[in-house]
Amino acid sequence: DVKVTQSSRYLVKRTGEKVFLECVQDMDHENMFWYRQDPGLGLRLIYFSYDVKMKEKGDIPEGYSVSREKKERFSLILESASTNQTSMYLCASSFRDRGLAEAFFGQGTRLTVV
Amino acid sequence: AQSVTQLDSQVPVFEEAPVELRCNYSSSVSVYLFWYVQYPNQGLQLLLKYLSGSTLVKGINGFEAEFNKSQTSFHLRKPSVHISDTAEYFCAVKAGGSYIPTFGRGTSLIVHP
Numbered sequence: 001d002v003k004v005t006q007s008s009r010y011l012v013k014r015t016g017e018k019v020f021l022e023c024v025q026d027m028d029h030e031n032m033f034w035y036r037q038d039p040g041l042g043l044r045l046i047y048f049s050y051d052v053k054m055k056e057k058g059d060i061p062e063g064y065s066v067s068r069e070k071k072e073r074f075s076l077i078l079e080s081a082s083t084n085q086t087s088m089y090l091c092a093s094s095f096r097d098r099g100l101a102e103a104f105f106g107q108g109t110r111l112t113v114v
Numbered sequence: 115a116q117s118v119t120q121l122d123s124q125v126p127v128f129e130e131a132p133v134e135l136r137c138n139y140s141s142s143v144s145v146y147l148f149w150y151v152q153y154p155n156q157g158l159q160l161l162l163k164y165l166s167g168s169t170l171v172k173g174i175n176g177f178e179a180e181f182n183k184s185q186t187s188f189h190l191r192k193p194s195v196h197i198s199d200t201a202e203y204f205c206a207v208k209a210g211g212s213y214i215p216t217f218g219r220g221t222s223l224i225v226h227p
Contacts, residue, residue: 042204043217092158
């Protein structure tokens with residue numbers, strides 16, 4: 001079974017802190033994604049990576065950065081956490097086949113910024 | 115550009131009744147379509163997908179969906195729901211040539227006893 005593992009299920013951070021969300025997948029997928037999920041807004045793409053050290057901005061990249069130093073690991077960084085970044089964060093991965101492959105998701109990290 | 119509209123934010127239904135969750139998409143090129151389910155406090159898991167071929171797609175847990183190109187729809191159906199089907203359901207589209215799935219806003223299916 002494909003496994004996408006997010007390092008924390010729940011996090012509470014203070015405003016202004018630098019926050020790292022880690023995601024690891026074990027299926028040798030080329031593509032990795034970070035989504036943010038908010039009630040009524042569905043999943044919104046923050047960043048996408050199609051290879052090591054490669055990244056592309058999604059729909060809502062402001063206030064976030066990412067790092068992909070190894071194929072299996074994709075990190076989301078909140079440079080200076082703010083209360084409006086309180087949300088559920090979902091990591092996903094897929095093969096790079098331009099359409100056919102479905103995305104596999106981690107369990108999610110529920111981040112609260114106080 | 116690709117987009118997905120899930121027409122109902124919430125669908126309440128009684129146990130053992132049939133249900134349909136609606137999804138419409140827009141894309142100027144050929145598409146691949148997916149339905150995912152999210153149980154409380156969990157990530158998303160794939161229910162079914164349409165890539166090509168038969169327009170009726172069967173998935174896990176007794177769900178099925180029908181691809182209708184002329185109406186640009188991909189509605190999800192189940193003939194008899196169970197309490198355990200209570201969850202959030204997401205429709206997603208990938209246009210041919212795109213790496214990135216676009217998700218709808220989700221439909222909350224609430225099954226009452």
